[in-house]
Amino acid sequence: DSGVTQTPKHLITATGQRVTLRCSPRSGDLSVYWYQQSLDQGLQFLIQYYNGEERAKGNILERFSAQQFPDLHSELNLSSLELGDSALYFCASSATGGNTEAFFGQGTRLTVV
Amino acid sequence: GQQVMQIPQYQHVQEGEDFTTYCNSSTTLSNIQWYKQRPGGHPVFLIQLVKSGEVKKQKRLTFQFGEAKKNSSLHITATQTTDVGTYFCAVNQGGKLIFGQGTELSVKP
Numbered sequence: 001d002s003g004v005t006q007t008p009k010h011l012i013t014a015t016g017q018r019v020t021l022r023c024s025p026r027s028g029d030l031s032v033y034w035y036q037q038s039l040d041q042g043l044q045f046l047i048q049y050y051n052g053e054e055r056a057k058g059n060i061l062e063r064f065s066a067q068q069f070p071d072l073h074s075e076l077n078l079s080s081l082e083l084g085d086s087a088l089y090f091c092a093s094s095a096t097g098g099n100t101e102a103f104f105g106q107g108t109r110l111t112v113v
Numbered sequence: 114g115q116q117v118m119q120i121p122q123y124q125h126v127q128e129g130e131d132f133t134t135y136c137n138s139s140t141t142l143s144n145i146q147w148y149k150q151r152p153g154g155h156p157v158f159l160i161q162l163v164k165s166g167e168v169k170k171q172k173r174l175t176f177q178f179g180e181a182k183k184n185s186s187l188h189i190t191a192t193q194t195t196d197v198g199t200y201f202c203a204v205n206q207g208g209k210l211i212f213g214q215g216t217e218l219s220v221k222p
Contacts, residue, residue: 002157099163
């Protein structure tokens with residue numbers, strides 16, 4: 001158990017809809033990362049938050065947004081969903097970000113139909 | 114932005130054979146991390162290398178960081194079926210933890 005909790009584990013929704021994925025980092029970790037992993041694809045970095053503020057952004061679509069709350073949990077919002085958004089979404093946390101190891105949650109498998 | 118190339122993409126070995134995956138960067142790295150993702154699982158941190166020429170071992174796994182800090186390798190000696198999974202290297206780029214494409218290892222018993 002990595003200590004990172006993601007909910008829900010599975011999500012099936014229709015095109016055009018909006019969903020929210022939730023992540024609770026390990027206790028004490030200030031940094032949260034979001035990744036997208038499509039079938040046979042690697043881990044695509046989406047965005048990173050550190051202590052409530054956005055720190056780094058990857059190739060995140062404009063339809064996607066995220067935030068980190070004062071209690072350090074984070075949410076990833078995906079809107080106007082398309083079939084191609086179907087993927088495994090991972091959240092990871094680390095103590096300070098940067099050069100410390102990242103602990104991954106179990107992921108949320110999103111299926112858009 | 115920083116890119117890290119990882120090869121090979123796939124590797125199929127017979128149990129007992131050795132396995133190596135390589136990561137290469139066009140720029141000097143401050144450090145490099147390695148992760149393993151089992152089928153159906155999530156990435157799990159294995160190790161971080163920081164020093165030029167560093168070599169670290171974890172049982173049958175040997176990790177190396179190049180002298181120029183632009184490449185790294187993970188070598189598994191005498192693979193076992195429990196080694197199956199995808200191995201990723203990851204580098205830090207201004208706060209972003211960027212992963213290589215991964216090497217998927219399959220082991221035939």
